[in-house]
Amino acid sequence: MQTTQILLAQRPVGEPDAATFSTTTRSLPELEEGQVALAIRYLSLDPYMRGRLSAAKSYAAPVEIGDVMVGGTVGEVVESRFDGLAPGDMVLSYSGWQSADVVDGRHVRKLDPTLAPVTTALGVLGMPGFTAYAGLLEIGRPKEGETVVVAAATGPVGSAVGQIARIKGARAVGIAGGPTKVRALTEEFGFDAALDHRAPDFRDQLKAATPDGIDVYFENVGGGVFDAVRRRLNTYARIPVCGLVANYNLTSQPEGPDQLAGFMGQVLTQSLTIRGFIQDEFTRSHGRDFVREMGEWVASGQVRYREDVVEGLENAGAAFAGMLRGDNFGKLVVKVS
Amino acid sequence: MQTTQILLAQRPVGEPDAATFSTTTRSLPELEEGQVALAIRYLSLDPYMRGRLSAAKSYAAPVEIGDVMVGGTVGEVVESRFDGLAPGDMVLSYSGWQSADVVDGRHVRKLDPTLAPVTTALGVLGMPGFTAYAGLLEIGRPKEGETVVVAAATGPVGSAVGQIARIKGARAVGIAGGPTKVRALTEEFGFDAALDHRAPDFRDQLKAATPDGIDVYFENVGGGVFDAVRRRLNTYARIPVCGLVANYNLTSQPEGPDQLAGFMGQVLTQSLTIRGFIQDEFTRSHGRDFVREMGEWVASGQVRYREDVVEGLENAGAAFAGMLRGDNFGKLVVKVS
Numbered sequence: 181m182q183t184t185q186i187l188l189a190q191r192p193v194g195e196p197d198a199a200t201f202s203t204t205t206r207s208l209p210e211l212e213e214g215q216v217a218l219a220i221r222y223l224s225l226d227p228y229m230r231g232r233l234s235a236a237k238s239y240a241a242p243v244e245i246g247d248v249m250v251g252g253t254v255g256e257v258v259e260s261r262f263d264g265l266a267p268g269d270m271v272l273s274y275s276g277w278q279s280a281d282v283v284d285g286r287h288v289r290k291l292d293p294t295l296a297p298v299t300t301a302l303g304v305l306g307m308p309g310f311t312a313y314a315g316l317l318e319i320g321r322p323k324e325g326e327t328v329v330v331a332a333a334t335g336p337v338g339s340a341v342g343q344i345a346r347i348k349g350a351r352a353v354g355i356a357g358g359p360t361k362v363r364a365l366t367e368e369f370g371f372d373a374a375l376d377h378r379a380p381d382f383r384d385q386l387k388a389a390t391p392d393g394i395d396v397y398f399e400n401v402g403g404g405v406f407d408a409v410r411r412r413l414n415t416y417a418r419i420p421v422c423g424l425v426a427n428y429n430l431t432s433q434p435e436g437p438d439q440l441a442g443f444m445g446q447v448l449t450q451s452l453t454i455r456g457f458i459q460d461e462f463t464r465s466h467g468r469d470f471v472r473e474m475g476e477w478v479a480s481g482q483v484r485y486r487e488d489v490v491e492g493l494e495n496a497g498a499a500f501a502g503m504l505r506g507d508n509f510g511k512l513v514v515k516v517s
Numbered sequence: 518m519q520t521t522q523i524l525l526a527q528r529p530v531g532e533p534d535a536a537t538f539s540t541t542t543r544s545l546p547e548l549e550e551g552q553v554a555l556a557i558r559y560l561s562l563d564p565y566m567r568g569r570l571s572a573a574k575s576y577a578a579p580v581e582i583g584d585v586m587v588g589g590t591v592g593e594v595v596e597s598r599f600d601g602l603a604p605g606d607m608v609l610s611y612s613g614w615q616s617a618d619v620v621d622g623r624h625v626r627k628l629d630p631t632l633a634p635v636t637t638a639l640g641v642l643g644m645p646g647f648t649a650y651a652g653l654l655e656i657g658r659p660k661e662g663e664t665v666v667v668a669a670a671t672g673p674v675g676s677a678v679g680q681i682a683r684i685k686g687a688r689a690v691g692i693a694g695g696p697t698k699v700r701a702l703t704e705e706f707g708f709d710a711a712l713d714h715r716a717p718d719f720r721d722q723l724k725a726a727t728p729d730g731i732d733v734y735f736e737n738v739g740g741g742v743f744d745a746v747r748r749r750l751n752t753y754a755r756i757p758v759c760g761l762v763a764n765y766n767l768t769s770q771p772e773g774p775d776q777l778a779g780f781m782g783q784v785l786t787q788s789l790t791i792r793g794f795i796q797d798e799f800t801r802s803h804g805r806d807f808v809r810e811m812g813e814w815v816a817s818g819q820v821r822y823r824e825d826v827v828e829g830l831e832n833a834g835a836a837f838a839g840m841l842r843g844d845n846f847g848k849l850v851v852k853v854s
Contacts, residue, residue, distance in 0.1 A: 451798060
């Protein structure tokens with residue numbers, strides 16, 4: 181069996197572009213006992229992948245030049261030498277940006293397409309949904325009547341954050357880019373208020389939308405949104421730091437003055453909690469509850485989700501670069517074949 | 518009865534100086550039922566008072582121009598119309614920078630001079646000791662074998678932080694200014710390692726003293742120490758933010774580049790916890806345990822303390838300015854009369 185692979189060709193300086201990736205085709209090995217061969221159906225594209233393109237120290241090793249780009253995938257078993265998986269079964273694997281793979285059967289999770297569309301295993305019922313669930317409930321800890329703000333709010337993490345916040349009785353304020361996404365926040369995802377960070381009067385809008393200040397800011401983006409939000413934080417506010425997509429393509433530190441001392445002063449005088457996290461820290465403590473609760477919320481329609489499906493593995497690189505600019509609308513997935 | 522009072526004369530720009538304070542004498546009112554008259558014996562000087570000199574928004578209202586400077590005090594009852602307090606009793610009050618006061622008997626706490634010197638109620642067994650105890654145990658949560666770093670380490674908060682860290686089985690690294698203080702950290706307070714932040718090779722010393730990185734940084738100072746420490750933090754490190762004395766006299770934001778985005782990136786990739794706090798948040802949850810445990814530790818000598826006693830209320834202002842520069846050695850107390 182052949183696999184078409186997208187490799188890291190060179191580390192991008194700033195935004196990834198056409199020169200960042202290259203494509204190759206190679207033959208997969210014959211199956212050994214315990215392995216399965218997968219035809220990849222869907223590839224997940226996520227902001228964390230920008231970190232893997234850089235050699236800078238981070239929470240995970242970078243992708244090496246010439247290696248296949250990493251990523252979560254949904255594949256169909258086409259051949260099996262593993263007990264419990266048969267051709268036609270759909271599984272979650274971490275096969276990366278390629279069209280086929282041979283993996284250890286113990287390293288995949290079988291999906292039940294009758295419970296939910298298999299793509300949800302890459303989104304609302306997968307890593308992004310769990311990121312929202314664990315980060316909001318364990319770090320953000322919204323209380324009834326409090327105000328929760330999240331940016332990138334139509335994305336798979338942000339939309340879940342807002343909807344879970346409302347389930348917990350909090351007021352949810354979503355921030356997104358452009359009128360179409362902003363409208364969807366209130367109409368489709370049920371946010372209490374929605375703001376466009378591109379609006380010239382964004383700071384005034386934020387003030388009007390958070391009359392009682394902000395108790396939880398679920399940080400996905402950094403940049404100017406963070407700067408505006410932090411002026412509205414209440415004493416004892418909590419900030420789960422999940423992502424900083426506005427900063428990922430920065431090639432140098434922003435110009436001064438240096439705001440770090442002032443920010444630490446704010447942390448002190450307002451008794452703020454700032455907590456960075458990667459979702460897998462909470463798998464053991466919150467994984468089972470997530471599967472049960474989120475499954476129920478999605479099934480009942482209390483948590484809705486939106487997917488943005490791009491056709492063709494060859495378009496993954498451009499779609500990924502677009503996601504970092506906010507071009508996608510909902511969970512970005514590549515339909516591979 | 519007359520009281521000599523030190524008033525806020527003008528808000529300092531940068532360091533407080535002779536023009537910041539003025540002195541006046543006035544008569545106290547006759548005692549009403551339920552009140553006691555106090556001759557103030559000791560006044561506590563603490564870094565948080567710098568915040569009270571500024572009009573900037575903080576966790577407590579600023580002292581108004583012309584008002585008596587605030588502060589914790591130990592006083593002797595000289596007249597009482599309150600059941601349960603008699604002349605000669607020593608009490609903890611919040612009378613501020615003055616020599617006598619008339620207060621509601623319910624608003625003071627009677628001290629037992631046979632248990633510990635009364636000045637400890639302003640230090641190791643009082644607000645600074647509780648700050649160390651609650652901030653380290655509730656936010657820092659040092660585990661056995663972890664490394665805890667604290668600056669201003671001969672001060673009343675820092676010295677308690679290091680000693681409690683050791684009681685909990687952690688390695689304690691203290692930072693102070695000048696060889697005398699640094700020597701006291703290991704010889705008097707039992708720190709595992711001690712560093713002089715004024716040493717030209719401070720960063721190298723810090724690296725050598727923290728071979729396994731830093732798990733808890735108890736933040737008292739900010740500035741260059743924070744900048745050096747944050748390069749040594751481990752994944753999941755906790756930073757209780759208790760004070761930022763190096764920043765208190767800043768009159769403008771430091772020059773660029775702006776390090777805030779980079780710091781938030783570090784929070785994310787290292788899953789850091791940054792938590793500002795004021796000790797009174799934890800009075801209800803940890804106050805009783807503190808009184809019992811810290812009392813035992815001090816009585817048994819497991820927690821030692823040092824006091825720096827300045828004679829005369831008229832010297833309070835200069836002593837306070839000196840404390841912000843690190844001139845004192847141990848808990849700074851003014852012997853009033």
